[in-house]
Amino acid sequence: MSDKQIDDVTGVSTTGHEWDGIKELDNPMPRWWLWVFYATVVWAVGYAVAYPAWPLINSATSGLLGYSSRAEMRAQLDAIEAEKSGYLATIADSSMDEILADDALYTFAVSAGAAAFRVNCVQCHGTGAQGSAGYPNLNDDVWIWGGTAEDIRQTIAHGVRFEQDDDTRFSEMPAFGDMLDTSEINQVATFVASLSGEQGDADAEDMAAGAEVYADNCSVCHGETGEGDRNVGAPALNHAIWLYGSSVEDIARQVRNPRHGVMPAWQARLGDATVKELAAYVHSLGGGE
Template sequence: MSEKHIDEISGVETTGHEWDGIRELNNPMPRWWVWTFYMTIVWAIGYTIAYPAWPLLKENTKGLLGYSSRAEVAAELGDAKAAQSVYLEKIASMPLAEIVADPALAQFATAGGAAAFKVNCSPCHGSGAQGGAGYPNLNDDDWLWGGDLEAIHTTLAHGIRYEGDPDTRVSEMPAFADILDAEQIKQVAAYVVSLTGTPADAAMVEPGKTVFAENCASCHGEDAKGGRDFGAPNLADAIWLRVSDEAGIAQQVAGPKHGVMPAWGARLGDATVKQLAVYVHSLGGGE
């Protein structure tokens, strides 16, 4: 065993380590630090006894105090629901016009509708309600079935072409490939494009206008601005749900695609549907 080395200046024993002539003193830890360290060990042991901590084969130790973070969260959620129930009861019993006329209720309904929208509607309409091909943009003022509160609420509650709801909104555009010949379909497509743009063949516009008047105006209107009684889109505003090019329009005329929207009334309840209506109306409803 090597002989112990004592530092000449401090008189303290060194550890035996030396770097470039510098020796490490073997000073003990301060007593206050040592006792603090021991106290933390005791505290940790006591904590694991008092609270859930140690994992077992199928569960964990429950702790002497019986604390549960799940129970705490459940209690907080219960308190939140109790606080919300006052507003939800009012929303369920009040007409939409009265809800938006009450600033506190309108704010609550808009926030609740935004949350419900993110969970139920954003997969189709997008997180910002901007829509996409086949899914309408809810931020503009272009509405197939009307953009006032009641119209939006009806659409949300009963859906569109949803077989599970007898009161669903229904509109069916015929497959004109069974009614018109290929040349007439190209003509009417050229006319529809001419309403907002330039068709490939301007000579087809006038005969296309005639085809439109005889076959399409009954739903879309003589001015092609649509009809909300039928859910017929406005063809003269350059806002397109599915297609915007001439070939796509011709294809839609020949064999139209019809979208389906679920009826949310039975799934979510009237209070939530009303909140959704208030929120969606705040985005772009202006009627």
């Protein structure tokens, strides 16, 4: 005689389990669910046989197919490196004009240059290449030595005032504190500030005196109107972009005892291809000519 209880509402036998007056019906699982479950068991067994699955002391079972995710990743990396080496060789053998003219090569160079910039250049020029006091902003269109891609490459390759490189960019402003008295320095600083629109409180007499001092001592390098001279690395003075400050006091300090920044030459350290990639990236920031 069966001791199973039948549920009065559904007519289905119960499992005999009861919780707080609630009885569990002994409904069979759906057949489709059972077949799916059996299929997953078969799939799991087949997977464990075909692919690496069971851990050993120093490795794992290799599986009948001999598949390895590490080997697959290595093959992908090798393919990427092979493609990359092709680009690098082409960049090394190409001029900056040729790199800029080839869309695929230029895109690769800018991307690679951005990565190289984050490793080698952000310490001085900032993560956004915005620069800081004494370190040029590379986003604007003001360039002491020129802003073409080739000009930029030359500067990166050989540096500025980097004595270990014979081809370094070199310019040096003399200390006029040894040649001009304090009043003359203040007068010329006031005049130079006026070239970029900073008139200050100077009277006409001081401005005229400053213009005379400028003409006698500064115009030969910086130009009669402060336009600068890239051939000798003399910065323009008739705009509002200043490396060491734009106030009359800042300019006077620079005239009296100028600071000369040094940029290392990167050619020997990074190689020709990476230097060209950096030049392409810097040129792409918006200020390149």
